[in-house]
Amino acid sequence: MTTRGAQRRQQREAxxxxxxxxxxxxxxxxxxDRPFDYLVPTDRSDEVVAGCRVRVRFAGRLVDGYVxxxxxxxxxxxxxxxxxxxxxxxxxxxxxxxxxxxxxADRYAGTLADVLRLAVPPRHARAESxxxxxxxxASPVAPFAAPDPSDWAAYPTGSAFLTALAEGRxxxxxxxxxxxxxxxxxxxxxxxATVHSGRGAIAVVPDAxxxxxxxxAMTATLGPGIHVALHASLGPAERYRxxxxxxxxxxxxxxxxxxxxxxxxxxxxxxxxxxxxDDLYAEPRAPYPHALQVLLxxxxxxxxxxxxxxxxxxAEAQLLIETRWAQELAAPREVVRLxxxxxxxxxxxxxxxxxxxxxxxxxxxxxxxxxxxxxxAGAPVLxxxxxxxxxxxxxxxxxxxxxxxxxxxxxxxxxxSHAVAACRWCGRPAADFACHRCGGRRLRAAIVGAGRxxxxxxxxxxxxxxxxxxxxxxxxxxxxEAALVVATxxxxxxxxxxxxxxxxxxxxxxxxxxxxxxxxxxxxRWLAAATLARPAGQGGRIVVVADGGLVVVQALLRWDxxxxxxxxxxxxxxxxxxxxxxxxxxxxxxxxxxxxxxLAALPEGAELLGPVPVGDDERALVRVASRTAGGALARALxxxxxxxxxxxxxxxxxxxxxxxxxx
DNA sequence: TCAATCCGTATC
DNA sequence: ATACGGATTGAC
Numbered sequence: 157m158t159t160r161g162a163q164r165r166q167q168r169e170a171x172x173x174x175x176x177x178x179x180x181x182x183x184x185x186x187x188x189d190r191p192f193d194y195l196v197p198t199d200r201s202d203e204v205v206a207g208c209r210v211r212v213r214f215a216g217r218l219v220d221g222y223v224x225x226x227x228x229x230x231x232x233x234x235x236x237x238x239x240x241x242x243x244x245x246x247x248x249x250x251x252x253x254x255x256x257x258x259x260x261a262d263r264y265a266g267t268l269a270d271v272l273r274l275a276v277p278p279r280h281a282r283a284e285s286x287x288x289x290x291x292x293x294a295s296p297v298a299p300f301a302a303p304d305p306s307d308w309a310a311y312p313t314g315s316a317f318l319t320a321l322a323e324g325r326x327x328x329x330x331x332x333x334x335x336x337x338x339x340x341x342x343x344x345x346x347x348x349a350t351v352h353s354g355r356g357a358i359a360v361v362p363d364a365x366x367x368x369x370x371x372x373a374m375t376a377t378l379g380p381g382i383h384v385a386l387h388a389s390l391g392p393a394e395r396y397r398x399x400x401x402x403x404x405x406x407x408x409x410x411x412x413x414x415x416x417x418x419x420x421x422x423x424x425x426x427x428x429x430x431x432x433x434d435d436l437y438a439e440p441r442a443p444y445p446h447a448l449q450v451l452l453x454x455x456x457x458x459x460x461x462x463x464x465x466x467x468x469x470x471a472e473a474q475l476l477i478e479t480r481w482a483q484e485l486a487a488p489r490e491v492v493r494l495x496x497x498x499x500x501x502x503x504x505x506x507x508x509x510x511x512x513x514x515x516x517x518x519x520x521x522x523x524x525x526x527x528x529x530x531x532x533a534g535a536p537v538l539x540x541x542x543x544x545x546x547x548x549x550x551x552x553x554x555x556x557x558x559x560x561x562x563x564x565x566x567x568x569x570x571x572x573s574h575a576v577a578a579c580r581w582c583g584r585p586a587a588d589f590a591c592h593r594c595g596g597r598r599l600r601a602a603i604v605g606a607g608r609x610x611x612x613x614x615x616x617x618x619x620x621x622x623x624x625x626x627x628x629x630x631x632x633x634x635x636x637e638a639a640l641v642v643a644t645x646x647x648x649x650x651x652x653x654x655x656x657x658x659x660x661x662x663x664x665x666x667x668x669x670x671x672x673x674x675x676x677x678x679x680x681r682w683l684a685a686a687t688l689a690r691p692a693g694q695g696g697r698i699v700v701v702a703d704g705g706l707v708v709v710q711a712l713l714r715w716d717x718x719x720x721x722x723x724x725x726x727x728x729x730x731x732x733x734x735x736x737x738x739x740x741x742x743x744x745x746x747x748x749x750x751x752x753x754x755l756a757a758l759p760e761g762a763e764l765l766g767p768v769p770v771g772d773d774e775r776a777l778v779r780v781a782s783r784t785a786g787g788a789l790a791r792a793l794x795x796x797x798x799x800x801x802x803x804x805x806x807x808x809x810x811x812x813x814x815x816x817x818x819x
Numbered sequence: 820t821c822a823a824t825c826c827g828t829a830t831c
Numbered sequence: 832a833t834a835c836g837g838a839t840t841g842a843c
Contacts, residue, residue, distance in 0.1 A: 176831095232831050
């Protein structure tokens with residue numbers, strides 16, 4: 157009988173001081189997304205510290221949890237149960253990170269438990285019991301010196317930014333790196349300035365290869381023992397060991413991939429992110445937070461500075477500038493020109509338009525000549541080809557702009573080759589299509605073939621070594637000698653001394669992607685490749701096989717990601733897309749999605765798009781115009797999810813806020 | 820009138 | 832999931 161059991165537990169004595177532990181239980185039901193109070197047994201009182209792991213009996217089951225805080229009393233009306241077990245006294249979830257996780261859960265209409273699974277790595281008991289190393293204060297920190305003027309002098313506000321960090325202030329900047337910039341070094345210098353002020357820093361990068369570069373630059377700049385690198389592929393023991401080094405304040409700096417945005421760094425002075433436009437920053441697990449958003453939230457909560465750095469510029473970064481949240485940290489045009497390679501378009505001729513698959517088969521002569529000259533000069537040539545497997549997209553015959561729905565501006569798609577194009581968002585068939593850019597009324601399917609580029613190039617340049625870098629096998633670097641390097645976006649190796657030429661091929665595959673970020677993403681990928689070339693003055697040449705009249709091609713020719721981003725953001729404001737507006741997508745069985753929409757008290761002015769079928773499920777989109785309304789939207793959806801989970805309603809509905817794959 | 824059972828709801 | 836309270840049922 158329970159009363160007897162409860163009495164037996166009651167006979168245990170609660171701690172004399174702060175007998176209550178407020179616990180975040182690992183239960184991801186929306187209606188249970190709040191702390192629960194437990195009694196701390198007196199004999200365990202010393203171990204029960206804020207942030208430690210515990211097990212508790214919750215609704216009859218044993219569940220994991222974290223102690224959020226100790227308290228003198230509870231607001232709970234009934235009896236409190238005792239903690240079942242103190243897993244470890246190690247404080248792995250300090251209040252600052254708990255508050256961050258709460259804020260992220262709120263913003264993404266998710267539960268704290270889900271965010272904590274992303275924020276705290278699984279425990280590894282052996283790693284925990286290993287002895288602590290000397291704290292950072294005892295380690296030799298490289299003395300902070302003003303950065304070498306030759307490095308930062310190109311950026312008028314650069315040295316002021318570093319000085320502000322070194323003086324303990326919290327500057328925020330969108331850093332647009334010059335072509336060929338040694339960005340890991342620049343990020344490391346910003347971190348060094350922060351460490352000099354006695355504060356910690358977090359820097360994130362998209363993938364393991366970028367992390368290797370940043371890690372090396374950190375060691376070179378800060379010296380050993382000041383930072384740890386965190387990423388998912390470390391394996392559980394090593395991952396937890398490094399996490400603990402940060403958590404135990406043995407190091408003040410953490411670098412890593414997206415999950416490192418949650419890393420336990422105390423007294424945070426700087427958050428930095430490299431290339432925030434990369435898809436890899438979008439967390440694929442609920443509640444699908446984006447690392448940039450996590451870091452910005454964190455900078456806000458911690459009063460820390462922020463460095464949003466990239467060669468390109470995302471609409472989100474542009475918004476930070478336009479709202480004055482961050483300052484622009486960029487070089488003046490004449491310096492940009494000086495450092496950039498020379499870019500030329502190789503026009504898309506009529507033949508190729510009729511047969512997109514023939515693009516790679518017939519390298520435009522300008523591209524061929526440019527590559528030949530570079531090879532003759534003994535410099536490697538980078539050839540960027542898109543990966544296969546893009547969605548069939550639809551664009552305007554006249555101006556090639558991606559086709560959009562006349563009602564809600566969603567992207568049009570073809571489900572089969574004979575079907576009428578329809579909107580991916582609201583499902584409306586596009587029978588009366590009119591291009592939003594040029595008014596054209598005809599559509600064309602832009603279904604793209606793949607590149608068998610490497611062999612073709614090998615044949616075009618006999619005797620020249622051809623190397624490939626792609627998904628399966630990524631090269632970090634190549635030597636500064638004549639070679640053809642064929643790479644997919646994101647896998648471009650760095651060339652010793654820079655590439656003599658970069659060819660950007662099969663550009664239709666990027667330009668006609670079905671999502672609405674196509675333009676931004678295209679420029680980001682092109683710049684990422686082009687930045688690896690030598691400056692024009694040292695012979696660096698870029699050939700982009702695309703129509704020179706396209707806006708995105710113009711932006712590359714002029715090396716002007718800032719103007720492009722401003723235009724992109726203006727367009728999204730006009731069309732009502734993130735980050736100007738905020739959107740939520742609700743995916744699940746049709747009845748469940750409908751139920752959610754009935755239950756949710758959507759904020760004033762919320763606009764419902766769809767639902768449309770997505771496989772066996774349906775997806776509805778809810779759009780609000782302002783970011784303030786975005787908060788209310790997330791609250792409304794989380795509350796509705798709470799009602800559904802309390803009722804044990806059938807069918808799970810996935811809620812995603814501003815999901816990147818939609819645009 | 821009381822125990823057995825069902826159902827809804829909270830979960831400390 | 833499980834536990835509890837309150838309502839409902841059915842046997843006496």
